[in-house]
Amino acid sequence: MDIKEALFKYTLRLGDNSLILGHRLSEWCGHGPILEQDIALINVALDLIGQSRSYLAYAGEIEGKGRDEDAMAYLRVERDFYNVLLAEQPNGDFGRTIARQFFFDVFHFLLLEKLTSSTDEQIAAIAVKSLKEVTYHLRYSSEWIIRLGDGTEESHRRIQESIDELWMYTGEMFEMDEVDETLIGVGIATDLSALKPLWEEKVSEVLKEATLNQPESGWMQSGGRKGIHSEHLGFLLSELQYLQRTVPNAKW
Amino acid sequence: MVTTADIWSWMEDIFDPEIPVLTVVDLGVVRDVAIENNRPVITITPTYSGCPAMNTIEEEIVQKLVAEGFENPEVKTVLHPAWTTDWMSENGKKKLEEYGIAPPAGGSVNKKALFAEQDTVRCPQCKSENTHMVSQFGSTACKAMYQCKDCLEPFDYFKCL
Numbered sequence: 001m002d003i004k005e006a007l008f009k010y011t012l013r014l015g016d017n018s019l020i021l022g023h024r025l026s027e028w029c030g031h032g033p034i035l036e037q038d039i040a041l042i043n044v045a046l047d048l049i050g051q052s053r054s055y056l057a058y059a060g061e062i063e064g065k066g067r068d069e070d071a072m073a074y075l076r077v078e079r080d081f082y083n084v085l086l087a088e089q090p091n092g093d094f095g096r097t098i099a100r101q102f103f104f105d106v107f108h109f110l111l112l113e114k115l116t117s118s119t120d121e122q123i124a125a126i127a128v129k130s131l132k133e134v135t136y137h138l139r140y141s142s143e144w145i146i147r148l149g150d151g152t153e154e155s156h157r158r159i160q161e162s163i164d165e166l167w168m169y170t171g172e173m174f175e176m177d178e179v180d181e182t183l184i185g186v187g188i189a190t191d192l193s194a195l196k197p198l199w200e201e202k203v204s205e206v207l208k209e210a211t212l213n214q215p216e217s218g219w220m221q222s223g224g225r226k227g228i229h230s231e232h233l234g235f236l237l238s239e240l241q242y243l244q245r246t247v248p249n250a251k252w
Numbered sequence: 253m254v255t256t257a258d259i260w261s262w263m264e265d266i267f268d269p270e271i272p273v274l275t276v277v278d279l280g281v282v283r284d285v286a287i288e289n290n291r292p293v294i295t296i297t298p299t300y301s302g303c304p305a306m307n308t309i310e311e312e313i314v315q316k317l318v319a320e321g322f323e324n325p326e327v328k329t330v331l332h333p334a335w336t337t338d339w340m341s342e343n344g345k346k347k348l349e350e351y352g353i354a355p356p357a358g359g360s361v362n363k364k365a366l367f368a369e370q371d372t373v374r375c376p377q378c379k380s381e382n383t384h385m386v387s388q389f390g391s392t393a394c395k396a397m398y399q400c401k402d403c404l405e406p407f408d409y410f411k412c413l
Contacts, residue, residue: 040389050302125332129301132413
């Protein structure tokens with residue numbers, strides 16, 4: 001695999017993680033449990049969608065076929081999206097959303113820390129900018145894990161259920177293939193297997209503080225990074241892409 | 253002959269659409285102005301990745317330069333170096349507080365993501381430092397919600413980034 005092809009796919013993976021999770025969070029707009037949390041979730045959504053715009057615009061430049069960030073977001077089919085399966089999982093209740101966010105935020109934070117020293121200037125620039133935002137996301141989701149876990153009997157039970165059910169989607173974040181290996185060789189990407197122990201350490205620290213049990217690492221779901229998704233992504237895209245599919249080239 | 257100093261002074265006439273007391277220069281969003289082949293080139297950087305004000309700011313800069321007689325001004329957006337509240341001018345911070353938004357206290361965001369200590373934030377109404385954070389996310393990406401425990405007034409805080 002040549003570097004250009006690998007970089008294109010790598011940039012799409014980064015952009016799709018942010019876009020799909022950002023879109024999921026945006027579904028909370030007007031439905032948050034209280035106003036402050038509604039606003040908080042939407043702020044996180046806005047940051048992620050902003051980040052995805054930077055990545056997807058860059059992916060279009062790398063590809064060199066004239067596709068911009070909108071073409072990438074609105075006109076790709078499901079199998080051409082490379083986000084991790086965790087990002088597309090439905091919101092569920094507030095606790096489910098927080099559990100999904102927490103697992104991703106810890107990973108995202110650690111990944112961006114490494115990517116700030118990527119030899120690709122644009123990837124590094126997006127990482128430096130995003131890391132500042134994700135620092136706030138991680139603080140927010142960590143605090144909520146603790147509040148829900150160490151809260152009432154019901155909040156404890158419900159957040160534990162969400163953690164148990166989403167756990168099988170956490171392994172995929174650390175998978176690597178030819179794309180990663182090609183780019184690690186030239187200092188653009190980072191070795192995800194080195195992030196895994198750091199992720200586990202941070203997650204276990206917060207779960208412990210939250211009086212929650214850390215699930216045992218068992219069988220893990222996989223596929224999103226290769227374009228093979230859960231049924232949820234198709235429904236998500238049908239909403240996200242509706243306008244451009246129905247009225248092609250519609251402008252605001 | 254137009255100089256870059258003229259262009260900087262025109263930028264002082266362009267206000268942030270969401271915080272209309274701050275100019276784009278106070279905010280530190282304008283990073284550079286240059287004149288290339290008699291054509292002004294303005295370099296801007298977003299505060300947050302998803303800041304919805306950026307498009308409006310870009311349009312306003314273009315409109316201003318067109319009004320000053322340039323046919324084809326260029327506005328470039330860069331991500332590096334990443335914007336920080338450290339770039340906000342002292343005058344900008346003063347104007348923010350007068351407007352009722354507490355300016356960023358201290359340096360850019362604390363990298364210690366977990367359980368970081370909160371900044372001491374002064375109430376823009378009664379100036380008490382006896383305040384507490386209601387939510388670290390507020391009405392725009394750059395603000396957090398606070399409340400003063402003395403005068404009880406809720407207020408926005410321009411958080412450090």
